[in-house]
Amino acid sequence: MTEQERYFWDLTGYLVLRQVLSPADVKAANDAYECYAQSVLEMTDEPGDRPGKPRIENGIVVRTSNQFPHFLEMEKPHCDPFRDTVAHPLIMSCLVEMCGRGFRLDHGPEIISHVKGVPGGAMHGSGDPHKPWVGYQNNGESHWVGGVTVSWQLADQPEGAGGFSCVPASHKSHYPMPEGVKWREDDLGAVHQPICKAGDVVIFMDGAQTHGTMPWMADHQRRAVLVKYTGRTCARQGPEKLFGDPENHWDEALVSDMTTEQRAVMLGPYSNHRGEVPYLGVSEDGTVAVEDGRAR
Amino acid sequence: MTEKQRYLLDLWGYLHVRNAFSGEELADAQKAAERYVNSKPEELPEGFGIEGKRHLNGFAFDKSLERLATHPSIWPIIKEITKGRPRLTSGTLQINNPDELKDVLRLHCAKDDYGWDAIRWDVRDGRIFCNHVVAFPYLTDVNPGDGGLLVVPGSHKSNFERPPEAFNGGIVEDLDHLPDGVVNITPKAGDVVIMSEGVTHGALPWTPKDRMRMYMVLRYHPQYAGSDMPEEIRERLSPETLELVSGAAHKTVKEIVKRDVITLS
Numbered sequence: 001m002t003e004q005e006r007y008f009w010d011l012t013g014y015l016v017l018r019q020v021l022s023p024a025d026v027k028a029a030n031d032a033y034e035c036y037a038q039s040v041l042e043m044t045d046e047p048g049d050r051p052g053k054p055r056i057e058n059g060i061v062v063r064t065s066n067q068f069p070h071f072l073e074m075e076k077p078h079c080d081p082f083r084d085t086v087a088h089p090l091i092m093s094c095l096v097e098m099c100g101r102g103f104r105l106d107h108g109p110e111i112i113s114h115v116k117g118v119p120g121g122a123m124h125g126s127g128d129p130h131k132p133w134v135g136y137q138n139n140g141e142s143h144w145v146g147g148v149t150v151s152w153q154l155a156d157q158p159e160g161a162g163g164f165s166c167v168p169a170s171h172k173s174h175y176p177m178p179e180g181v182k183w184r185e186d187d188l189g190a191v192h193q194p195i196c197k198a199g200d201v202v203i204f205m206d207g208a209q210t211h212g213t214m215p216w217m218a219d220h221q222r223r224a225v226l227v228k229y230t231g232r233t234c235a236r237q238g239p240e241k242l243f244g245d246p247e248n249h250w251d252e253a254l255v256s257d258m259t260t261e262q263r264a265v266m267l268g269p270y271s272n273h274r275g276e277v278p279y280l281g282v283s284e285d286g287t288v289a290v291e292d293g294r295a296r
Numbered sequence: 297m298t299e300k301q302r303y304l305l306d307l308w309g310y311l312h313v314r315n316a317f318s319g320e321e322l323a324d325a326q327k328a329a330e331r332y333v334n335s336k337p338e339e340l341p342e343g344f345g346i347e348g349k350r351h352l353n354g355f356a357f358d359k360s361l362e363r364l365a366t367h368p369s370i371w372p373i374i375k376e377i378t379k380g381r382p383r384l385t386s387g388t389l390q391i392n393n394p395d396e397l398k399d400v401l402r403l404h405c406a407k408d409d410y411g412w413d414a415i416r417w418d419v420r421d422g423r424i425f426c427n428h429v430v431a432f433p434y435l436t437d438v439n440p441g442d443g444g445l446l447v448v449p450g451s452h453k454s455n456f457e458r459p460p461e462a463f464n465g466g467i468v469e470d471l472d473h474l475p476d477g478v479v480n481i482t483p484k485a486g487d488v489v490i491m492s493e494g495v496t497h498g499a500l501p502w503t504p505k506d507r508m509r510m511y512m513v514l515r516y517h518p519q520y521a522g523s524d525m526p527e528e529i530r531e532r533l534s535p536e537t538l539e540l541v542s543g544a545a546h547k548t549v550k551e552i553v554k555r556d557v558i559t560l561s
Contacts, residue, residue, distance in 0.1 A: 003459040010455050011448070012477060138455040167307070168477070169450025174419035175303045188304055194476075 001097050009098070010143060013136070013171035013209035014194065014202060020090055021152065021199040025081060030154050030223060032078035033111060036070060037061040060221075062118050066110035066228065066237065082109050085152055086227055094203060095229055098148050102232035107239075108149075109227045112163075114216035120162060122182050123191065123212035125205075127173035133234045133271060134207025136171045145171070146234045147207035154223035157196040162214035163222050164202055165193040170210035177210050184214065198223075207236070235269040244268030261288050297373050305373075306424055309417070309452030310481075310491035316369035316433065318486045321360070326435050326485070328358030329389055329510055343528035349396075354389025355512060356529045359560060361389070362537050364433045365514055366558035370488055377426050377490075378518050380553050384540045385515045385522035392444075392502035392509040401499035403466035403478075405451065408458070408496075415494035417452050426452075427518055428493040434483040435510040441471060443500035444509055445481045445489065452494035468500060483511075519544040534560035 001009075009015045021029070040054050040061050054070075055063040064070055071082035085091070086105055095103045127136070134147030157163045167173075167181065167190045180186025193214060194202060204211055206228060216222045230236050246255040249268035258266065264278040272279075278290045297305070305311040317325070332344070332351050345352045355361050365384050366374075374382050406415040406428055418425045438444045446468055451458070460466075463475040471480055480500060483489055491497065493515075502509050524530070525541050533541065536558050539550050552558055 003456075004462050007454070007456045007459055007462055008477060011450050016476075140455055143455065169307050169453070172450070172453045173303070174306050174424075175299070178300055178303055180300075188300060190304065190307060 001094050005094070006097070006143075009203075010138060012168040014166055014168065014204040014211075015094070016194055016196060017090065017094075017201045017203070019197070019199045020088070020201045023199065025084075026154055026198045028077070029081035029152070029225065032071065032074060032081055033113070033154065033223065035078050036064075036074060037113070057115075057118060060113070060115055062114050063112050064110045066107050066226065069109065071109050071111070071225070082225065085109065085150070085225065091150055091201065091203070095148060095150075098143070098145055098203075099229055099231045100144055103148075103229050104232060105227065105238075106147075106230040106234075106236040107228045109225045112213065112222060112224045112226065114163070114213075114222040116216055116219060118216050120184075120215040121213040123165070123167065123177060123184065123210050124182075125170075125207045126177045126210045127171050127208060128176050131207055134205075134230070134236065136205055136208040144231070145205045145208055146231050147205065147236055148229045149204055149206035150227045150229065151202040151204070152225040152227070153196045153198055153200045153202065154225060155198050155220055156218075157194070157222070157224075158218065159193070159195050161218040161222075162193065162216045164204075164224065165191050165212055165214045166204060167210035168192050171205045171208040173210070181210070184212075236271050237273050238270070240268050240270040244270050260290055264290055297376055301373070302424065305490070306419060308447070308449035309495035310447055310449070310489060311373070312481060312483060313369055313488045313490065314484070315486055316488040317364070317367055321363070322435070322486045324358075324360035325364065325433075326510070328360045329354065329435050332357045332389055333391055333508075333510070341528070343526045343532075349390050349392060351389035351391070353387060353525070353529045355384075355387025355514060356532045357389065359534070361387075361512065362533065363560055364512055365537060365540060366552065366560075367433070367488070368557050370431050370490060371558060372556065373490055374429065374431070374516050375553055377424050377429050378516055379423070379425050380549065381519040381544070381546070382540060382550070382553065383517050383519040383522050383543060384537070385517050386513070386525075387515070388513045390511055390513050394502070394505045394508060396502065398501035398503070400467055400469050400501055403446065403448065403458075403463055403468065403496050403498040405496045406493040407454075412457075415452070415492065417492060417494055426492045426494070427521065429516045430491050430493055431512070431514040431516070432483070432489040432491070433512045433514070434485055434487050434489070435512070436508060437484050438482045438509060440480075440482050442482065442504050442507075442509070443471070443480075443502045445483075446474075446498045446500060447479050447481060447491065448477055448496035449479055451496035452492040454496070458496060466498065468498065471500060519548070519550065520546050536560055
């Protein structure tokens with residue numbers, strides 16, 4: 001990571017690295033994507049045929065689930081372009097500084113492949129409220145952020161195309177995102193869409209920085225592969241969610257006769273993305289109880 | 297300060313207040329500024345003078361300019377950002393002439409000029425505090441393509457020193473080649489830009505051949521910082537502005553701070 005990249009990362013909460021992938025790399029990844037998309041469309045709708053539920057609109061796969069590493073599982077050579085991204089040397093040199101040594105892939109890769117007319121998503125994430133597991137910290141010498149997403153561009157994202165957008169500097173915001181910014185109907189001029197070419201890589205503070213997906217407006221299909229990392233001791237939305245129940249994370253015999261409250265602290269680490277984690281509270285009389293009845 | 301203003305000011309380190317003043321207020325201020333600009337140096341009253349683009353103590357030249365220092369559009373913001381302890385430490389009238397050399401103002405900020413400890417930006421109890429704020433009331437229009445103020449949004453909170461080679465070495469000469477992260481602000485006459493001196497900023501060359509850029513540079517510090525203005529300037533001021541430019545102890549609450557709207561006596 002160069003001094004300029006470090007400065008810009010701290011300043012804005014994102015970074016664009018130009019032409020990390022060669023045209024041949026981009027073509028190989030796009031070929032693999034085409035193969036994957038075709039296989040999804042040929043699947044039946046029987047339960048279990050579509051693990052991770054790719055989103056399909058008008059017969060086009062427009063987004064894959066971020067919790068299932070479809071692209072890493074493909075047969076060779078199609079898995080190679082994606083396996084090459086997850087530990088790419090240039091990206092690693094950034095991540096080891098951004099997330100610290102021992103950083104790890106939390107979830108992904110997923111592909112966003114919107115076509116013209118596919119609606120965008122809400123802006124989300126911010127420096128306020130601060131979320132320690134994905135938040136940004138800087139002591140003037142070193143810096144750290146719990147959630148980093150690396151977005152490999154397999155198609156151009158020209159000015160006005162939509163797609164990835166962010167609020168630069170929002171990772172340090174002391175105020176929550178105003179309502180109008182969320183869906184961009186009154187974005188106050190704060191929302192920015194970086195301009196990218198196929199082969200570029202966008203790295204952003206996922207969770208700390210306000211970001212989202214604008215409706216895709218270009219005639220060509222958006223192609224972005226998102227790979228999501230975190231620090232060694234953090235968990236976002238990866239497989240930990242599937243294996244986090246106390247019986248899996250520890251041992252069935254160990255937890256079998258525990259109370260609901262005791263089981264709550266035996267849960268494995270993952271973010272409470274859908275509000276599924278039972279939080280403990282302590283009442284004034286000292287009683288410990290699971291809030292909102294979310295026992296596991 | 298509205299919630300949206302507070303969000304943007306904290307996010308970017310500056311705020312563009314549109315249509316802050318207009319009509320007679322604007323026309324009177326424009327006429328007074330033109331009078332100052334067109335004066336021969338030897339005709340100027342004591343305490344005034346011209347140093348290149350800077351027309352010293354311009355805010356005290358006429359009541360229409362003095363009023364801008366406590367204008368209702370910025371007064372609540374100035375009060376909040378100085379934690380209710382405001383002091384106006386300088387008020388210059390600044391111009392860019394059509395016939396001037398087309399030089400750029402290199403990107404800079406208080407941290408570059410005086411060190412990282414020169415500027416503070418904090419948020420406590422939901423309120424922003426900064427110890428060096430500048431308000432730029434604009435007296436003429438700046439249109440896209442004209443040139444003028446450049447800012448690096450968010451740089452007031454930058455944790456790292458700006459590398460010397462960043463943003464083209466700090467020299468930005470034309471709008472078509474703005475480096476990523478740099479923004480050109482184009483206020484209209486009657487707009488006010490309020491900015492932390494910690495924001496990295498500079499200026500594009502002024503390009504119009506038939507118009508000047510004319511704006512005030514009003515600097516505010518906490519009342520326990522700064523130094524006294526020349527006596528000949530202080531003598532011209534209304535009591536309210538005189539209190540604003542005067543230093544005071546940390547815990548003193550100035551009378552003007554108790555008011556939401558200041559009317560000059």
